[in-house]
Amino acid sequence: MKKMINKLSAKMLTVCITSSLATQSVWAAGIPPVTAPTGGNGGGLIKTFQNYMGDGILLIGLMLSSWALIRVVSNGITTYGEISDGKATYKDLGTTAVVGVVLASATFWMVTQATEIF
Missing domain, CATH: 1.20.5 (Single alpha-helices involved in coiled-coils or other helix-helix interfaces)
Incomplete structure (x- = not known):
């Protein structure tokens, strides 16, 4: 059986x-077919691989920028929590917000400028 x-x-x-x-x-x-890299699909296998690597480096840069933005927001939330405990003031929260926005904006700006290199 x-x-x-x-x-x-x-x-x-x-x-x-x-x-x-x-x-x-x-x-x-x-x-759907596989999309070509932003640098183009011509020029042989090595050129296509280089273009895909450039896209990968750009993606890593954008992920790092997103991580920086998340850290800025996390720090702002922590500072806001410290206000209720009496450890910080609204002036500290404003300073954190301004510095965080400037740092996050600069990071995203640098990543978009780096796209021209690749």
Whole structure:
């Protein structure tokens, strides 16, 4: 009985794999093509790889900028919490907000300027 179940399951697996391979082109028909990097797709494999690397470096820079913005907001929330404890004043919160906005803006500006390099 066990042999018969194993044979049946092996045959079912073979049928499933064969049918999936036969209809793969139909399933993949709706998938959009891979987009080219921003630097272009021409010039050979190495140039295309370099363009993808430039996009990757830009993405890392934007993620670091987002992290900096999150840290600025977190510091502002912490300062606001310290106001209720009496450890800080609204002047400290204003200073934190102004410095944080300037730092976050400068970070995003530098990342957008770096896009011209790549």
